[in-house]
Structures are given as C-alpha cells and as structure tokens.
Amino acid sequence: MTLRHFMNEAISPWMREQGPDGDIVLSSRIRLARNFADKPFPIVAELQDLEGIHQFFKKEYEHTSFKDYQDFEFISIRNLSTIEKMVLVEKHLVSPLLTKNAQTSAALISKNEQVSIMVNEEDHIRMQLYYPGFQLNNALNEALELDDWLEEKVNFAFDEKRGYLTSCPTNVGTGMRASVMMHLPALTLTKQLNRMIPAINQLGLVVRGIYGEGSESLGKVFQISNQTTLGKSEEDIIEDLQGVVQQLITHERNARKRLMEQSGVQLEDRIFRSYGILKHSRIIESKEAANRLSDVRLGIDLDLIQDESHSILNELMVVTQPGFLQHYAKKTLTANERDILRASLIRERLRIEA
C-alpha cells in the first residue's frame, strides 16, 4: 500500500460496503486521544521531543498489522505536497490540524483505510477507526482493542481521578469522540432538523454539517457526536449517542415517506432535475454539486433512480473537493477551472455507471 493509492482512490475500501441502516448512516467513527505520560504535549514540546515520538512510531509500527487492519503505511506529513495534504484531509484520513503541525506530525494508515493513527496532532496520539453504516458498538470494541495494542509499547498519561489526560480540557476522561455521519435530506427539506438540534444538544451531543458551515450543511450530511468525555463510561456515551441516532433514523424515514405521499411528484421532479444537471452541466460549484448529489442519493435510496450505486454520494463528495480535483489535474487550479473539471468528472462518473 502506498501513498499513491490513498491519493488515487476517492473512496476508502471499507466505504464500499453498505453497513446497517446504510440508506441514512454513512459511517460510524470512534476517535481516542492519548498522550505519552512523560512527555510534554505537542503544544509546548520541543521539536526534538516530537521528533523522537515521530521516529518511535516509524520504527515500531511502520508496516505492522493489527487484526484486520493490515500493513500500516507510515506517512510523514512534512514529505507531502500541499495538494497531497488536502486530499488526505478531504478523505477524512487526517485532520486539518495534523497537516498544520507538518514539521513533526505523521499518520499511520491501514491498508483498508479503516484505521488511522495520527501522531503529534493536538495530542501525541489520535487514533480513529471507521465502520460503514450504523455500527458504533463494533467500532468501539475494535478501537478499545487497538488502544490496548498501542498501550503495549506506550505508557499513556492517565490519572485515576481525571482519566486519560489530554491537551484540551474538552477531551479529558475517556478521550473519546464517537461520531456518526448521517445523510438527512428529508429532515432538512422539511426543516425539522433545526427544531430537533437544541434537544439533541441538551443531551451532551453535537450536530454539525460536515461539508458546509453551521447548520446549513452542504449535501445534507451531518455529523452527530458526543461533547462530554468525562464522568461517563465509553459504553454509556455510545448508548446515548445510539439512542439519538436511532431516533433520527426513524424520523428521517418517516419524513421521506411523508414527502413521497404528500408531494411525490414534486420530490421526483427535484431529484430528476438534479440528476439531469449532474449528467449534463459544464460548470458546477461545489455547493451546488453537493446539494444535487444529495438529491440523487435520495433518489437512489427511494428506488426512483435504479442504475446508480449507493456509494455515489460518498465518492463524488470527495472527488469534487478542491484538493482532489487539483490532484487529478496534477496542477493548481483557479476556482473557475475547478468548477469546469468538477462538472466533467461528475459527468464521466455518471456515464460509467449508467
């Protein structure tokens, strides 16, 4: 597995599988923050300390495997071009902050891209593990085992009272951020989601648009995650999150059904107009592309569009991001050039499929 592979494939191998409730839940993720007990955190550490950690991970873990997560590729962020960094961020394999700490940061990414271990981000270690669809329990169990595996060689900063010690007070305790990525077009179209968000927040959970800003998310894809990391066990945090996600799934399904019953033709019209535009446009901005893709994905889920695959939203959302487009073109592009290339890639992709 090479860097080239991560760059060329827009969609990670694990994403090709449609997980449980895959018509609404795109993926489940567990992220654990850990630090070395005896080393200053990255925010104050000397370069040589961080370089030591960088080298430690390269020496101990490069090309190792843990369970199904084979052949970890060790990537020094400082060796990457700007566009390569953008692509890894757009694929959610690394965080934007990791690419900013480029001098000493690194990532260990498994062959199937399900596991990524970030080194020298805000904390020394940020490991994240993805599952397709709604599978928080599986993701948690695997992440906790991955954590044990790393602990065999690393003494983690841990305190009986405060738990796992992290650089930011918002992560202390379990150091865990569990999140679920959901496609919620019907709840967004009927403006129900905005009314549900305050109640969700009160449970210590956060809803945010992942491709856009604020509650007006691009592509109607939202991330639901826990805010609280202290005072509750990992299992309890997951249970609360699962409860809310389950309810959102039910509400989204009901809203889709009602939309079909009450305004079936309008909905169909909207979906097929978007489908037509994606198939034929010559210039398309990322915002429009994201929203049209969401419509088409809804059309696929409702069986209105039959000859396209479910992963189309996941895939084209990544391919049409600025970094990926420029990687594809092998040069820096202006906004207008990107809009033209985006339209052409989408047209091509839909032609292959049909």
Place this chain on the structure above:
Amino acid sequence: MECQECHQRPATLHYTQVSNGNKHEVHVCEVCAKEKGYILPNSEEGYSLHDLLKGLFNFENPKVNHTSKSPFQTTKEIQCPSCGMTLTQFKRISKFGCAECYHTFSDKLDPIFRRVHNGNIKHAGKIPKRRGGHLHLKKQLDTIRKSYAN
C-alpha cells in the same frame, strides 16, 4: 437573527461574554466566528472554550488584580514544574502543557470540567489494560458493591 459581523448569514452561535463583570452578547455565524477567533478553526467543539475559561477565572478571583497593583507585593504565579506552563498561559490558550499540569492546576479545574462536561469532574471510563494495576481490582470491587447495594 442575522450575524452581527457579516449581516448576511443567519447567526448560529450565541455567546454571552463576561469580562470584568460586564456582560456582552455576541451573535455570529460560524464563518465569522472562525474568522474573528470566537472558535478555533479546527476544533470539533462548537463554542469557544477560551471565552469560557476566561469568564470562569475572572469570576472566580476578582480581587487578585487589586493586590497585584501594590508595589510591596509580588503575586506568585502558579507554574507547572514539569513543562513550565503558567496559569496565565493556560487561561489564554485553554490547553494543558503536559500530564503534570493536571496536578499543578488541580485546585482550579473542577469548575471548568463541570461546565465543559455536564457537571462531571471524575473519570468513569476505561482504565489502561497494562498500566492500570490495582485500579482494575478497585473498579471490580466498586461494581460488586453497587450490585449488592441495589
């Protein structure tokens, strides 16, 4: 409500800033919040921890500023012996410098954790498998005790 910075997008983040006893309400959209530094661009958290901490510390000890003005007294700044982080720095960046900071600033932390973590100040989750030692036994005992109590 529209964003008070750009007057274009709707305001999605609402803060009450308290500095030196004055309340000040802020209503901004996420884009402006990031640009104006109300929230960290990369943080997964939707609100400014920095403002939160600043408010808490000012509220907690309003008299410190007065005593430090006296020419005969020098205030002793709490400083982490391990990484050198001072309390002032911690207030400013809202990040710990190392594991030892948690002990150094321990007296100041409960109110912060309570606010950030829904009233919680004590860990209730996983214990490191290898290094947890006696804590694993302690946790098992707790579970057994609880099961008897019920």
